[in-house]
Amino acid sequence: MAYKVISGREVCGKKQGEVLTSKELEDAGANIDVLIASGHIQASQTTIKPALSEGAKN
Amino acid sequence: MARIVLTNALVTVNAVDLSDLVASITLNSSVDSVETTGFSSTGTRTRVGGLTDNSISLEFHQDYASGEVEATIYPLIGTVTAVTVKPVNSATSASNPLYSMNCLVAEWTPLNGAVGELATASVTWPVSGAITKTTS
Numbered sequence: 001m002a003y004k005v006i007s008g009r010e011v012c013g014k015k016q017g018e019v020l021t022s023k024e025l026e027d028a029g030a031n032i033d034v035l036i037a038s039g040h041i042q043a044s045q046t047t048i049k050p051a052l053s054e055g056a057k058n
Numbered sequence: 059m060a061r062i063v064l065t066n067a068l069v070t071v072n073a074v075d076l077s078d079l080v081a082s083i084t085l086n087s088s089v090d091s092v093e094t095t096g097f098s099s100t101g102t103r104t105r106v107g108g109l110t111d112n113s114i115s116l117e118f119h120q121d122y123a124s125g126e127v128e129a130t131i132y133p134l135i136g137t138v139t140a141v142t143v144k145p146v147n148s149a150t151s152a153s154n155p156l157y158s159m160n161c162l163v164a165e166w167t168p169l170n171g172a173v174g175e176l177a178t179a180s181v182t183w184p185v186s187g188a189i190t191k192t193t194s
Contacts, residue, residue: 006125007125008125029073030073034072034137
């Protein structure tokens with residue numbers, strides 16, 4: 001799951017418009033529900049694909 | 059080792075950088091003194107360290123706008139949340155350590171101030187567990 005920073009405050013070091021992953025937020029000990037409710041982040045449509053290994057197909 | 063004047067400290071609450079809305083930081087750590095005095099010829103008390111108790115005191119400048127102080131902290135009242143502080147908002151190092159902890163948001167003052175004064179909120183939150191000091 002990815003989240004976009006929508007407030008003017010940096011969240012986990014990311015600025016407005018930048019995208020965070022659930023893992024980054026969880027590693028920082030953040031309460032994601034509260035961050036959404038307080039207007040800091042919102043679910044992003046951006047999907048972060050894992051790196052493909054050599055020979056793998058899409 | 060250089061002395062330091064705090065001008066650009068970092069404060070995050072629930073991973074949100076609120077540094078420019080914080081006017082003071084005090085990170086407290088104390089250890090219970092447990093007495094172990096027994097009969098001896100020295101006539102002195104002896105002690106060992108007991109439980110460690112940590113807390114952080116912060117003075118916020120109140121701001122009710124979306125995504126600012128009130129919106130960030132009010133929903134956290136009564137919960138344990140991640141807090142980090144650092145002397146200078148730059149790379150973590152031995153001379154600029156990052157202190158990370160989980161604090162119980164045990165108090166909050168949504169409105170505080172007298173006529174003509176800046177609205178502020180001074181809080182002391184107990185730390186749940188240990189403080190982690192990172193130097194790299």
